[in-house]
Amino acid sequence: MPGEFDLIRRFFHYPTSHTDLGVGDDGALLRPRPGMQLVVSTDMLVAGHHFFPQADPFLLGWKAAAVNISDMAAMAAEPRWITLALALPQADDEWVGALARGFRDCCEAYCVDWIGGDTTRGPLNLCATVFGEVPADAAVRRDGARHGDDIWISGWPGMAALGLAHLRGELQLLDGWSESCLDRLHRPIPRVALGMALRGVASAMLDVSDGLLGDLAHILERSQVGAMIEETALPLDALLAACKRTEPAMAALLGGGDDYELLFTVPREKRGQVEALGRHLELPLHRIGRILDKSGLWLQRGDGVVEAIAASGFDHFA
Structure with a gap:
């Protein structure tokens, strides 16, 4: 059985490109x-x-x-x-x-x-x-959302959650979709290019790890605002194609997590910039709601009825 230092030497020692000193000493030397x-x-x-x-x-x-x-x-x-x-x-x-x-x-x-x-x-x-x-001062934080801002989500939220449900035997995905959903679960794609491009555009942002609604609640809490989600704007098409059932598709989208898509808010006057950015990156960007000047999280149904919804998501200690 290999020892600790043999493991490090064989598997964890790689060349670096922008580091003064990497693996092999008591600490690394970085030059920001x-x-x-x-x-x-x-x-x-x-x-x-x-x-x-x-x-x-x-x-x-x-x-x-x-x-x-x-x-x-x-x-x-x-x-x-x-x-x-x-x-x-x-x-x-x-x-x-x-x-x-x-x-x-x-x-x-x-x-x-x-x-x-x-x-x-x-x-x-x-x-x-x-x-x-x-x-300096260009980081997008969670506390910048303001009344009237659009709420956006990138990519294909919910597919990782469907992949996990499939693995657990909780639902059966249709032919061709299980591989796609499992790939989203096991090989998440960090949206680095999108995040950097949103400097000066997004007012607040985070990545969705614990569920769209649960993570949106973090923005609302830090920004001291509320939100209205529009049911007809939610990107459900791929999820419905994968499982043909509305309830698990909606649950995966709103509460599943593990997607690592970016959830962000943008002033309404910059809406065109976001749409152009999505085209440039060839990445779907979905406008799913707006920020309110009152607390709470609300869902506007397709028939216009508005109801309060819970910001449920994954909790490590639940």
């Missing part, structure tokens, strides 16, 4: 670019809670990097450096090698230097910390 603020975020993935213990290690490595890189996109930052702390029940060469390849591939896809971390024996657990840069 002039005029930039550092953005730092940490996410943990725990076996049996965030992923199945038998998960494909390559895909798990990709996801461990991707969910952290997505946090940089959510603040309009450029991801630059990342570390990985890893607890392993045992040091299995093949498993660790596949995990490292998945993590490295995601980092390379987004030009992120893997600069270190830690390994130890313990229950299977991955904890990554990502560092990014954003021009």
Whole structure:
């Protein structure tokens, strides 16, 4: 069985492109670019809670990097450096090698230097910390939404949740859709280009990890506003095509999470900029509602009836 330092040497030591000193010392040496603020975020993935213990290690490595890189996109930052702390029940060469390849591939896809971390024996657990840069005062935070702003969501929210429900045997996806939904679950795509392009455009933003409504509630709380969601504007077509059932499709879209799509608010007068940005990036951007000057979360049904809705989402301690 390989030892800790042999594991590090064989699987976690990669060249860097914009780091003064990476793996191999007591710490990494970074040189932020002039005029930039550092953005730092940490996410943990725990076996049996965030992923199945038998998960494909390559895909798990990709996801461990991707969910952290997505946090940089959510603040309009450029991801630059990342570390990985890893607890392993045992040091299995093949498993660790596949995990490292998945993590490295995601980092390379987004030009992120893997600069270190830690390994130890313990229950299977991955904890990554990502560092990014954003021009001073250009970060998009959660507290900037204002009355009248449009609410937007990127991509295909809800597909990851349908993939998880399919894995759990809770529903059967139609032919051709299970692969797409499982790919969204296992290989999330951080919306880095979109996040950076929304500097100076979006008033508030985050990435959807715990469910659209639950995460929208974080923006509403920090901004001290409310929101109206329009049922007819919700991007349900792909979800309905995948499962042919309205109830699970709506539940996946509004409460599923694990999509890492960007949820953001934009002043109405900048609506055209967002539409042009979606065309430029070839990425669907859906305008699903608006910010209100009163507290609460509301849904306007297709028949015009308005009702209050709960901001439900994933809770790590529920």
